[in-house]
Amino acid sequence: MSNQNKSVKIENIDLGEFPLLLAPMEDVSDPPFRAVCKANGADLMYTEFISSEGLIRDAAKSVQKLDIFEYERPIGIQLFGSDIETMGSCAEIATRANPDLIDINYGCPVKNVACRGAGAALLQDIPKMVKMTEAVVKGTHLPVTVKTRLGWDDNTKNILDVAERLQDIGIKALTVHGRTRVQMYKGDADWTLIGRIKENPRITIPIFGNGDIDSPEKALEYKNRFGVDGIMIGRASIGYPWVFNEIKHFLKTGEHLPAPTISDRIEVCLKHLDFSIRWKGERVGIFEMRRHYASYFKGLDNFKQYRAQLVTADTYAEVLAILETVQQVYQPEGVLS
Structure with missing residues (x-):
């Protein structure tokens, strides 16, 4: 070629x-x-x-x-x-x-x-x-x-x-x-x-x-x-x-990298959110991040309740607390469907 x-x-x-x-x-x-x-x-x-x-x-x-x-x-x-x-x-x-x-x-x-x-x-x-x-x-x-x-x-x-x-x-x-x-x-x-x-x-x-x-x-x-x-x-x-x-x-x-762990997903999601807030300010940054949560945690069993919380959270502290709960619930790898 x-x-x-x-x-x-x-x-x-x-x-x-x-x-x-x-x-x-x-x-x-x-x-x-x-x-x-x-x-x-x-x-x-x-x-x-x-x-x-x-x-x-x-x-x-x-x-x-x-x-x-x-x-x-x-x-x-x-x-x-x-x-x-x-x-x-x-x-x-x-x-x-x-x-x-x-x-x-x-x-x-x-x-x-x-x-x-x-x-x-x-x-x-x-x-x-x-x-x-x-x-x-x-x-x-x-x-x-x-x-x-x-x-x-x-x-x-x-x-x-x-x-x-x-x-x-x-x-x-x-x-x-x-x-x-x-x-x-x-x-x-x-x-x-x-x-x-x-x-x-x-x-x-x-x-x-x-x-x-x-x-x-x-x-x-x-x-x-x-x-x-x-x-x-x-x-x-x-x-x-x-x-x-x-x-x-x-x-x-010809080989696959290991799939991202729950920790990996949360870490990158938080980096994304941090930048969003730095770029647009907390209110708009948090609002614009809402469209991404479902994709970051796609495939996780029973994630719906956490997604609902994430897309209604108004402050960085709230988002952080929800993601910490997600980390504990799905630790260490999460249950992938």
Whole structure:
């Protein structure tokens, strides 16, 4: 395979052999979540996607998403929008936040993005997608990458053509989610066309695959079957940042790392919470952490009562007390169903 034993580079950013990327996920991939993923093996991470219109308006939510920290590097700021000129201007604004690269979202399938002509909607207008990408490339000195899908629906799986055209106007890497927009997140991701992009001798930029990678075995199988340069992981990392190091260890040795213990889960969950509070303040930090507890303790028998307590706790001291109880109840390893 072309990706074997070779360091993967996005321009001058060296990601090592077969990098694992953390997917940009709305309301998930904030700095606290990225911190625990980085500590557990993520090689390249992205901000949550940022609305170009929001950035131009200086909307507080969009501007706060530009927050990046030195230890996160390499990190990309991901932008989405429907207006070519606005996207070009936003590339300049995002560049001032000093990320390592700028990424464009042409993959988000959710209605309030796609119906506004942004995200995956651009898959219905490839000439516009090309022009928009060109505006972003011209708006920054940083490498520009793209994340997209196979096409809008089964009749428009035009990713092979899109990959060539985007490379020709200067993008430095491409991530493809193996579904169409119409599929949303349903059915299985089909990586066949992603593999065909890699087989195209005209394509020289790194190609990353995304969709349904939730185990070390699957990562190895897809690496070998489709020849991608690396894998982007999204949903499998929520509440389970260990997935990155588990995959790396398995690719290297063919063996599994031990599963995280209850102590491991609590320790990482607390690190996540601590950062969330430092970043957003106690009230908002605790509130935004609530969406993660079920994932951190997934698979534990009879955890429902503790989850209910965690998602209603209002202070750090309360959360700590509940987690200490969880530690005692499930000590030393917990009863996994």
